Amino acid sequence: MRYVLRRLGLLVLTLWAAVTLNFVIPRLMPGSPTDAAIAKLAQNGPVTPAVQAAIEAQLGVPGGSWWNQYVDYLGNVLTLDFGVSYTFFPQQVSGLVAGALPWTLIMVGLVTVLAFVLGTLIGVGAAWRRGTWVDSLPTVGGSFLSAFPYFWTALLIVFFLGYVAGWFPTSGAYSATATPNLSWQFLGDALYHAALPAATILLTSLGGWILGMRNAMINTLGEDYVTFAEANGLRGRTVAVRYAARNAILPNLTGFGMALGGVVGGSLLVEQVFAYPGVGYLLYNAVTNQDFPLMQALFLMITVSVLVANFLVDILYGILDPRTRR
């Protein structure tokens, strides 16, 4: 219990630091993001004093009091008020984020879980049959695939399966004629559009899980208790799964937790190539259009979700491996 409380305290402290960091970054930058933002917003019509005050609270006033801005900013964050987007004027930032989140969560989230499960299983097999083709094929193939730049794999897949073969749609999350609803027809359409981005993420992330599990497993297989279990005449599969893999998976859980936290950030490069309307694509649009309110809100959200995931992994780790509790 003390362990959990300590971690919880740390979480709160880190959350505060991340929020503060998000406040400090634009203010440390050369030039004035605020002026640029107001100039940009003025193109859409007159800027009211209220809007100007909101921007100044978010991005800083040159020469203004940091403390007052900070208090305003914290208030805005707590009420989830991130202001108005410049790119998609006059939509609220929070509304845009809420619209993009489900696409990312479902597509990237499912693929991440799938990649972890598959990669771990293959890694266990590779380590158990070390030195045979079961080992060398996935390790060499996996490390080659994970060395591919994400966006390049995506481009190749778009080119060959999208344009040349024409099997899959090359962009978007659903057909232009469809409207999002919960019918089977729409779900099928969405799945069809998610196939290529999902395949890209699976291909590029699988290798890391395979290698991580294989190496951890090889180390565990050398431990005395594994030799002892084998000497006791236990079946090979029992030794591999119940004795070795169970312990070898621990370090990989940390990575998995981080990856799950990262899901919220989406897969920026892949979403950009496929124009998939998720969080990553939204962030890309915000950055290329210098849409600072949207950028700040997305960055904060991504950071907070990674933080919370990290906290949960810490707790889980403490339960699974009592040695780390001290």
Place this chain on the structure above:
Amino acid sequence: MTRPSENSPGAAPDTGTALATTSPAATPSTTTPPAPPAPGRRTWLDTTAPGRALQVLGRAVATVWSNPKARAGLVILGVFVLMALLAPWLAPYDPHDDSFGRNEPGSAAHWLGTTGNGEDVLSQVIYGSRISLLVGLVAGGLSTVVAVVIGLSWGYLRGWGNDVVNFLVNLFLVMPGLPLMIIIAAYLQNGGLPMIILVVVITGWAWGARVLRSQTQSLRSRDFVTAAMFSGESAPRIIFREILPNMTSMIAGSFFGAATAAILSESGLSFLGLGDMATVSWGSMIFWAQNSMAILTGQWVLLFAPGLCIALLATAMTLVNFGVDGLSNPRLREGSGR
């Protein structure tokens, strides 16, 4: 990971084939035979003679070379290094020379064709290796140094300082790398290569520190560390002379990992159009190719060639890591003459 018995001179099963870092130095010069066999007690850090250090380094390279995967990686890496060094002589044209026809297919004059701006693709690919290698070397090296110093101290020392470091590392770990890089790059328009390197280091060191810390924590409770503590050695000495040599392979591994990540980050930033667009790098080549709709015009070489180079370079680094893993962990060594 490395149990004392594995590395101690007495229990070396594969004597002939290069027990690289630890035992060669340990056998002859140990003055006080320690009761528990202490791996890494006398290592390359202790050898004062440079000739000796070179010899040990040579053996380390030989160990890495003895792994077929790592050998392939070293060869590919070598080719890219030569390509970067000899770029002015190898490249047929200046990479910025846009006096040729636009979107030309491959020909005798332009083996890989020309870009939408009329530049020679092959020359750009050759010059692009310079940026990637530079970013990998500098950014990877810097983040490894930071990771080693922080990771080892953090794993060894206990007390309130531990919580402070834990807090800091967690903070850097949770800042999601790519989004943070992109945001800083968006504020610092045209910051150039130093900006990219700085951002890569800021976002890249924490992971290595965390990995090295957990290994330090597990080594910390080993007998040879306890012995060193009881013999009154100072904390920095125990950390950097007793524990660090046992982690040589992990540190080398984390360097290659960080360098790979740096190369991929640079290409990703350039691909999004956020890098230094004036320099020719593999990532910016793909950015321009996508901008000029190279896929639709059928000029897939424009996308394919630079991307393949990035993938090959990153793979080479990963392959080298297989051999590096075997440096201080004989269990991961392959073909060790048994």
